[in-house]
Amino acid sequence: MSTRRSTLQGLAAGALSLAAGGTWSQDDKSPVTILVGAASSMDFTARLVAEQLRETLGRPVIVVSKLGAGGRVALGELKRSAPDGRTLMFSTSSAFAIYPNIYNKLDYDPVADFTPIAGICWFDVGVATGPMTGATDMKQLIAWSKAQTAGAVYGDAPGAGSSSHFVGIAMALATGVPMAPVHYKDSGVGIIDLASGRLPVLITGTSPLVEQHKSGRIRLLAVSGQQRSPLVPDVPTLREAGVNVAIQNSAGLYGPAKMPRELVEKIYNAVMPMLAKPDVRDRMAGQGMAPSPMTGPQLAASLADERKRFEALVKASGYVREDA
Known part of the structure; x- marks a missing residue:
């Protein structure tokens, strides 16, 4: 009988706990x-x-x-x-x-x-370039991209469907310069390709770009948000740089x-x-x-x-x- 009573008491306590699920009981430490x-x-x-x-x-x-x-x-x-x-x-x-x-x-x-x-x-994400373009601002990067008869490309990480990918799409629409994406699952690989001159532009999270930007190996030209990034307050937003795009997560x-x-x-x-x-x-x-x-x-x-x-x-x- 005592076992049955304990079981019933346990079930009742469980029911009360569930009923109180909207507020959590004071002694609930799960x-x-x-x-x-x-x-x-x-x-x-x-x-x-x-x-x-x-x-x-x-x-x-x-x-x-x-x-x-x-x-x-x-x-x-x-x-x-x-x-x-x-x-x-x-x-x-x-x-x-x-x-x-x-x-x-x-x-x-x-x-x-x-x-x-x-x-x-x-x-937000950052738009960075390297030795391939020689651009020091977005105006120069757009001019370089327009001059590519074979078409301009950009890398994005973490790949297709990401906000980085769509910042590139939005930039192409805003500037009228077609740009084909190259998808990277990892920003680190993209940064290596950018710094070595194998990739002209990389769009990825701002944070992974900062160290290489400060070292001078790459140039962070703009950030995609409506406000400047707290990481690099000296870098303009895309809108400040003359590209009417603002995308932030x-x-x-x-x-x-x-x-x-x-x-x-x-x-x-x-x-x-x-x-x-x-x-x-x-x-x-x-x-x-x-x-x-x-x-x-x-x-x-x-x-x-x-x-x-x-x-x-x-x-x-x-x-x-x-x-x-």
Whole structure:
């Protein structure tokens, strides 16, 4: 009888825990997992978020890399998770704004299958050149590109469908200079080819370009965002350099669909104080990121706007959709 009573009490406690899933009970110390679908700066910033949540929530928070298919592997796991706040994901906006416009079939709905919780930061990509062009600014680079009778090319990393790829597409449309992409999965290989003179232009995350830019081996001519990068404040934006293109990514915290509003607000309120900490801002700046705090609804609205802009860009470019 005592065993049966213990079992019933355990089931009742479990039911109460589930019922309280929208707010988490005070003594609930089960771990929170933050999935990351991309390496490098995304993993780095996800760990800053984990530190903050660990501190404010007083419970274990771990970061788990689920690399593959441009983050879609991690998104699939998030989609299948319970909406109890124990599985979250730190992701760029690409999966929600670019992918729906370039793939014929996705195994997720970018709106219905997820809950935007908090916008954390923004980051851009850089446009760099090397000894092949001799250009010291965007005006000279465009003139060099126009003079290439065989057609100009540019490298992009991390490859087809990335924001780097679409910055190149947008530049070609804005300048009227056709430019064919060469896709690199890794920015390091692209930088080697750029510095050695095998590649005329490379468009990739600003952070990997900075050291080589400062050493003089390559020249970072412009950044793609609406504001200058905190990493290289002396480098103009594309618009400042005379090319009417502004593309920057956001990165934020997401949960599965149907998370209770109270739980979303609890996590949002727990993570936001980090963006006011000078050391956190400095560490983010070292990765080429700047704080961009947004509530869940604000993040959702930003993604909707970004999807529309990429839809127009994809149509204008004649980009051929692929199967996911």
